[in-house]
Amino acid sequence: MKMIKFNWRSLLILLATGATISCSEADFEDNYYDPEKSVDATMEKLFTGFMYNQSMENRNTSFPRYWNLTTYQIPMMGTYSQTNGYLNNTSIYEQATAYNQDRWDYYYTAFMASFRELENQYEAIEDEEEKAQAKLFIETAKIHLYEQTSQMVDTWGDIPFSQAGGLIATGGDIVKPKYDKAEEIYSSMIDDLKVISDYLNDYQPIGFYKAIFDNADILNQGDVQKWKIYANSLRLRLAMRISYYDEAKAQQIVAEILDNPSVYPVVNNVSETVQFVARGTELNSVLNHHGGGIKDATIGLPAPGYMVNDLMVPSMDPRLRAMFAENKYGDYVGVPNDWTLARQQDSLQVNYFSRIDSATYSRNDKFPGIIITAAEISLFKAEAAERWGLGGDAALAYENGIRQSIDFLFYINSLNDNADNTSFTPETAPTAAEIEQFLASELIAYTGSSQDKLAKIGTQQWLNHGLMYAYHAWSELRRTGYPALNFIEDESSFQSSLPPTRLLYPETERTLNAENYSEVASEDKVDVKIFWDVN
Template identity: 45%
Template sequence: MKKLIITIPLLIIAAGMLVTGCKKSDFQNNYTDPNASVAATVPSLYSGLLYNERVLPRYWGLYTLQIPTMGTYSQTAGYTQGNKIYEQPVNYTGDRWNYYYTTTLARFREIEKAYNKLTTDADKTGYLLFLETARIFFYDQTAQMVDLWGDIPFSTAGSLNTSGTIVLPSYDKGADIYTNILTDLKRISDYLSTVSADPFYTTQLTSYDYVNKGSLTAWRKYANSLMLRLAMRISYKDETTAKSLIQTILGNSTKYPTIDAASESIKIQPSSTSSSLVSMNDIRNGFGVDPFAPGKMVDSIMWPASDPRLPIYFTANKKGEYHGVPNTWNSSRVSDSTTANYFSRWDSTTFTENNLFPGIIFTAAEVSFLKAEAYERWGGGTAKTAYETGVKQSIQFYLSINNNSDYGGTKETMPSDATIATYLLNPIVAYGTNNLEKIATQKWIDFGVIQANQAWAEWRRTKLPKLTFPTDNSSVLSPTPPNRFLYPSSEATYNATNYAAVKSSDVITTKVFWDVK
């Protein structure tokens, strides 16, 4: 499905108007298309929510925002100094804002409305599985909006869907949204750990759920892993709350299981290139003509440490070496080096020509790195083991994606245990000194450019790894990377009263509430 770009006044956007515009071909063939239904049902709307073009590797999201903007702010994409390199592409950040309100939030509000219209106790009980698991995904996307903007309209957004009344939404504090999400995720996790659902409804869940295929265990692991991520994100702002919740989860793996194996990573995985989850060549177009490797990541860490992921992530240059673009070089020097085939590019077999590349939601490696940080800071487990497990899981996960040889690429094989052990002993990587920095660095490498939004959030939270951003003297508005996205101009125009309450903080120097280091 091509992304339909529509400019809509905020009074409709923030109210959460349901915008789908999808045909049957937009959904996995194995699952029912909600838009083909005569009447919207909880299951059909559920599939519609999970079909998310900011999770799937679509051209529009990758090319306009994820790679050139968040990839630059997190240094997970190769870039060089240029004219106004750090300034926000406000049309595209605005498009990201609109997608959440007109698609993600709107579709979830429709699920709530359909659920509230159910007339039997059996349906209320059975379809609660859909509502609660949908809420996990919805909360994940909502937290990402807070990470990008800070305070956002939330609790009163979507009234057109739920009540039929347009209400211009007020802004919720980002900290309050996080608190509510964390509290409710724990409630949902507790519910999923005890629910005994009727097979009639679990069978439907299996049919409509193309993220976890109806597995309640997988949804529990997603919910608990998401709690770990969000609790750790607030841990420098509110360490007491974060530590308590994280230790509750990690201290009772039976009640609160997390994603523990690379194969359990949460993702939207097309079954074949004929799947309607695939938009052929979108990922190629999303990476653009010159998808260069990032300089710091490759030249300072991966290449000197002989990282086993190098041939999985990138292509070698004509000398068989791996080099990214240094962000201190001017455009002329970069151009000359490009002509000389000096730079590595993101690998075609894994990334740019891989039409089966999944929509990554949550990886086991990230969970292990979260555990490693928790153990390093507060005890309760062996940080070194969790850290090294995360590195191995990262290699395993990306090898599982490295599966497209249609364009002449070569599928990589799993490096030997000895190779991985040697890598883990390299002083750049070896656990024992500067441990928090090494955990953050390996998580940053694991996120890569596909999850540059998470990499940017984690860098702002920890200020690790230590990244240098040369000042862009061509820009008055943003000579260095911003701390947050600016609100779309439509907010001031169509939601003026509520925008006035946040106007003074709508500057690039304002930090998201958890960014305190």
């Protein structure tokens, strides 16, 4: 064994007993790859570190971490999508260029560099059996890389991809990567996810090697079926993302997936949610993290106006009590974005506005790192059924998606273990009668024209992503145009008087990758749309 290393004692005991291997706290500490400290980068360490870079954990984009939330996702994506409350200060829609730089750097440092080194280690394996088994690390890592890459494309458009990580790949020579076209990146990811899924269907594990993968896999604990679900659910998401740009291709992909559930399984229920479960000192969400993790990023955050005042309160949405706290009058009130700043500030000071629920979110040490939910997939099925007649009954899928969104939110609420001294009592889950009344309300009921129904699907997709997944809420808002939100124009802004349709490239691209940047400079504007945004 040259590249895959393991703990002989633990492995032999587990194989002898037939026990399922899971990652303990000690395993995490052994497997996290810190490129600044480690000179022994093995496949399993690189794989674990690829998914969770310990030295940069505060900027992690899969877990609810302070830096990513409070400097990037909430003030920008959350404002552009109105998934959190915000005040009408000057330059409301300005981009925080330094924090854009952080997000950009995290992708290329934590994900792309680790993946390239993982590829290097794989290619260096000489033993054929070992290499065949080590391929599982590469193929599953690609799935997660593509999920993160899609976020980059959805945010900036064209990005360096095929040549990115060249410094690692060439062993020291500096490679200034070209920009790949956004639509070409999407196409290659969609196609390769099918190849990966087919590979996983045919994969035949050898226990000796599989145990090493199980121990390194902090996402799915070695469950290959869950990796299949991740790959196909992501492929479905990407196909729907391009569905107004290339409807024929999207329809073909969606039909292939939904018509062959045994071959291409997707997330069908809450238990199959693609997520990093918060466990141990590394993967929890509040304690042991710089800035208190999710806590300092979200505690006291006011509720968004349209979501609460125009949608959830009128429809008596049961998710309200798990998402937000009542104001001092016992009501749920979000921050209207058309009030003056002075009025907003006065009302905030006297606790007129609701705040994000601390037990579910900001003080929940077990809040998971969520990637794809059952509700998202069900709502995509509803959209596919409504637009193309695919995947079964649209109304059933729509209502199923809402029910799954409710179930999962109350499940997250129940996870709070009072680790942060919350004096927490779980919220009472809604009764069947309460849910039925909610689904029958005028704003929610699956009635009206086909366009009305698509608006309701799109609105529920946006709400389901909500505060913690504003990346996707902003993308879905741009893709579908739903919900129909109103934004006040900010005349004080030098950059953008209304929410941008993309982020500007970071300054380092202009200075350190100038030749390649010049090829995309003309498109580096706040009002240039991502290729799939054709509304």
